[in-house]
Amino acid sequence: MKKNKLARKFSLIAGMGVITSVLLLSACGATSNTTSGSSAADSSSKTSSTSKIKIVAAENFYGEVAKAVGGDRVDVTNILDNPNTDPHDFEPTPEVARTVSKSQMIVYNGVGYDAWMDKLISADSSSKSKSITKVADDVMGKKEGDNEHVWYNPETMPKLANKLADDLAKLDPSKGETYHKNAQTFIASLAPLQEKVQKLKQTSGVKIDVSEPVFDYMANALNLSVNDTKFSKAIDNGTEPSASDVAQLQSDLKDKNVKAFVYNIQNSSPTVDNLVKLAKSSGVPIVEVTETNPKGKTYLQWMNDQLDQVGKALGIQ
Structure with missing residues (x-):
């Protein structure tokens, strides 16, 4: 986008x-x-x-x-x-x-x-x-x-x-x-949101990869550590990530070095699409997020829906 x-x-x-x-x-x-x-x-x-x-x-x-x-x-x-x-x-x-x-x-x-x-x-x-x-x-x-x-x-x-x-x-x-x-x-x-954040918050940093830094503030609140900051920043700036950054992210996904891949479904590219496919084939959970509020949903519903995906990825129901 x-x-x-x-x-x-x-x-x-x-x-x-x-x-x-x-x-x-x-x-x-x-x-x-x-x-x-x-x-x-x-x-x-x-x-x-x-x-x-x-x-x-x-x-x-x-x-x-x-x-x-x-x-x-x-x-x-x-x-x-x-x-x-x-x-x-x-x-x-x-x-x-x-x-x-x-x-x-x-x-x-x-x-x-x-x-x-x-x-x-x-x-x-x-x-x-x-x-x-x-x-x-x-x-x-x-x-x-x-x-x-x-x-x-x-x-x-x-x-x-x-x-x-x-x-x-x-x-x-x-x-x-x-x-x-x-x-x-x-x-x-907004109490239910605050409660869910506390429920999902990790005691020690858990690594994740992200397609771009849309979700990073929430990840920080959950004590999730973004492992591909250079790649995500390049995508956010509309530039091509370096080959080494792409390779590192591919390695993360293939070797399951991360707990989840957070994917902004509103901004895609061939590079990101291939990484989504790799995450799926490797069994790395994908958390789909959006930059804008989905039609018909309140802010609370929007955030809760995404946090439910995080909970599933972390094995916390």
Whole structure:
């Protein structure tokens, strides 16, 4: 599901001329919900008791958290809600640009994962008045070049819920207590996930191989040690892994030196396909993961389904 990063960069730049024009027209023809140049906290007085706070989430799993915390006081629009859409290669339409421009709160991943959102925000003259959360950067303390798939870290969603409750309380102080209660309710709903992580966590490092580093944060939480980091990073960057790295992974699978092969089914290549076949023929369990939320599943269901596969691979039911 990934293009070469350089190709992505040119694709994003090419589309920004149209989007900038749309945003300029929106700014001239629309009435803003906030005053440009004011802080998100300053704009709280402009949120009436009847109007809903407009939230845009780049990824639907972050939108799920925003809706859980905001309840009936928010209107959440998820830009990426199709599991077949690659977040890296997504090119925002003028309609998406208008939706972002009209929002009061924006939630997206950051650290380059959804760089198109950075472009939209930069082109929006009213962005300084919005509440903006880059989950990887602001919530999890990551920076460009770090593993971007932070939603696989079991600590991310609880921290995000608390962050969004604080931000919503600034926009809508009269409902601050409600937002914080909603956040705690959401966090409590993730208890089965936390319990399953503890159940599957290994006492000593257990080796696994992965097709790319999508699942690495969860693997770390389970004390699973990724044995092919060079190979997986090459696949993640859209480059060919070295012959020696491929050979090492093949040896791992043939000799069953790893407990499982974690395979992102949304990003494949002839090299990865051959490794999947080798894992199957060698009897190495395959754990199928995805980068985006499967249609019709909540974040909890999505994570639990994948952890069930891990449990089976480890012989833990």
